[in-house]
Amino acid sequence: MxxxxxxxxxxxxxxxxxxxxxxxxxxxxxxxxxxxxxxxxxxxxxxxxxxxxxxxxxxxxxxxxxxxxxxxxxxxxxxxxxxxxxxxxxxxxxxxxxxxxxxxxxxxxxxxxxxxxxxxxSPKKIGFSKEEHFEKTNLHYTVDKLANFRDKTVLISGGGKSAVDWANTLEPIAKKVIMTYRKGELTGHEAEIQRLINSSAEIIYHTEIKDVEGDDYIERAIIHQVETDERFHLEVDEVIINHGYxxxxxxxxxxxxxxxxxxxxxxxxxxxxxxxxxxxxxxxxxxxxxxxxxxxxxxxxxxxxxxxxxxxxxxxxxxxxxxxxxxxxxxxxxxxxxxxxxxxx
The missing domain is CATH 3.50.50.60 (FAD/NAD(P)-binding domain)
Structure with a gap:
């Protein structure tokens, strides 16, 4: 040594x-x-x-x-x-x-x-209840294997360059890609943003994930509408948090x-x-x-x-x-x- x-x-x-x-x-x-x-x-x-x-x-x-x-x-x-x-x-x-x-x-x-x-x-975390527990199943901070998201409903939290890139990458593979973002416009390369906007992905602006629910796996996300202070649920299979590092x-x-x-x-x-x-x-x-x-x-x-x-x-x-x-x-x-x-x- x-x-x-x-x-x-x-x-x-x-x-x-x-x-x-x-x-x-x-x-x-x-x-x-x-x-x-x-x-x-x-x-x-x-x-x-x-x-x-x-x-x-x-x-x-x-x-x-x-x-x-x-x-x-x-x-x-x-x-x-x-x-x-x-x-x-x-x-x-x-x-x-x-x-x-x-x-x-x-x-x-x-x-x-x-x-x-x-x-x-170190990836920035949101602070969900049971966050560490779900990290072992279907809560992700990056995409390790694309195959894990095939034919799944994928919720992505974030609207920066990396989040946009992952949404574009997963859109043709996943059953559905949903993006939730606190702001009213995505950031990143303009061409990639346009590609995402013109795809089948759903972008929900002025929203954020407030918490997630489920037993062994996340089954639904609680979404907070920032402007109206309303909340609603989304049924999901996989959740990706992309808030930077x-x-x-x-x-x-x-x-x-x-x-x-x-x-x-x-x-x-x-x-x-x-x-x-x-x-x-x-x-x-x-x-x-x-x-x-x-x-x-x-x-x-x-x-x-x-x-x-x-x-x-x-x-x-x-x-x-x-x-x-x-x-x-x-x-x-x-x-x-x-x-x-x-x-x-």
Whole structure:
């Protein structure tokens, strides 16, 4: 546990996973720490959504991209610590970073890459009676499997971009999609809003779910009409709450290091991954700078830049960047079994 690593990556979303791969490529002793039970980060939030904007990859489900990134991240066998939340980062007199988790574990590292996105995400809850009970059956905060909603009456609470996206995705699959929203207009991409309005989905404006009823499963929702203060019941099979997420940035506040935050969101830094604390770098949604590309493709570049900076921090004479894959000796060795497999096909 107390071996000192060259780099410890906090967060295992796209930026963290690609950081792990690239750090291995640069022959760094690498550790990943993440609070989830599996690797993938924010991709867990939308496993059934199609992702179109990763270069060279045709439309791919979030779950499939997560699996491919996970496999790539383990190419050079990094140490992986799951279901642990980093609560504090300190720096010792010899410049080694001391990383503490919620389990009281101590991890030592020469450098750190922060890839925690905008913070640890927790879905915003309404506060139903028996809410935790129904979370085990038919109360959802995201859509894990589309098949679970087939031929069902689905009630979606929310009217933002994600709620609109899920409504459009489920409309051709579900028996009926009903959306309840406190405001009088949906928000999000105009084309997606129009698509939803022109579909068979029912949108009930100026309403909210007040509570739900049922024994083992939610059988009906109590809907409150905000303007008239009236209430009525809706018979439902599945309920999706999409009110956004609470972000936990306690790590920055509880650490004695001076993390400088960007005025919009994330850590203020440079396109190379540098932030206000020397020896700690950032990538993906954790990092913000002029010209930032808020796409998964941008997270990959952030990751490579952060690793290159970390490599030079550990070994000042190291090359600024890794050799490209077509010339890299490490990858040539790993290519051999792949070529052998192709030759047999």
């Amino acid at each position: 107390n071996d000192c690593y060259d780099v410890t990556i906090i967060g295992a979303g796209p930026a963290g996973l690609f950081s792990a791969f690239y750090a291995g490529l640069r022959q760094m002793k690498t550790k990943i720490i993440d609070n989830h039970s599996t690797l993938g980060g924010k991709l867990h939030v939308y496993p059934e959504k199609m992702i179109w904007d990763v270069g060279g990859i045709t439309p791919i489900l979030g779950e499939d991209l997560m699996l491919q990134l996970t496999e790539q991240a383990q190419t050079f066998d990094p140490t992986i610590i799951l279901e642990k939340t980093v609560t504090k980062i300190e720096q010792s007199e010899n410049q080694t970073f001391k990383i503490t988790t919620n389990a009281g574990e101590i991890h030592l590292s020469k450098t750190v890459i922060l890839a925690v996105g905008g913070g640890i995400l 609470d972000r936990d940035n306690d790590l920055y506040e509880q650490s004695p290091l001076e993390f400088m935050m960007h005025e919009q969101h994330g850590l203020a830094g440079s396109a190379y991954g540098d932030i206000s604390v020397p020896g700690i770098f950032a990538a993906g949604d954790s990092l913000n700078y002029n010209g930032k590309l808020h796409l998964i493709a941008g997270a990959f570049q952030d990751a490579a830049n952060a690793v290159n900076r970390a490599k030079q921090w550990v070994e000042p004479d190291a090359d600024k960047v890794a050799m490209v894959s077509s010339h890299n000796a490490l990858l040539k060795e790993k290519n051999k079994p792949l070529f052998e497999q192709l030759s047999k096909q």
